[in-house]
Amino acid sequence: MSPVRRCSRTACGRPAVATLTYVYADSTAVLGPLATYAEPHCYDLCAEHSERLTAPRGWEVVRLSDPSAPTRPSGDDLEALANAVREAARPHDHDGRSGGGPQTADPREVARRGHLRVLRSPDS
DSSP: OOSSOBOOSTTOOSBOOEEEEEEGGGTEEEEEEOOSSOOTTOEEEOHHHHHSOOOOTTOEEEEOOOTTSOOOOOHHHHHHHHHHHHHHHSOBOTTSOBTTSOSOSSTTEEEEETTEEEEOOTTO
């Protein structure tokens, strides 16, 4: 017997990467990371079959992510990182303000530390 579990789909011999379980009471198919143990009422699927999985009409598919799998950074993550690098590269005066611009760009500004500003309330 092979220690690697195979896809449950007929005629597919690829290694399993996900486990499919049906919750009949909720009309839900749950696809998650490969289960630790092979269960008789669960189906192990390879990467191709897990990506193409569809559920019967009226059923919902819930895809659980694998927390150990590496995640790819989104565009927002990359933009935030670029902004942080730009902010860190700006020259700063001794009081923490960025150099090169007006010292008090906003008359409501009371204090500043790095990229954070304390503003006076508009009511006062």
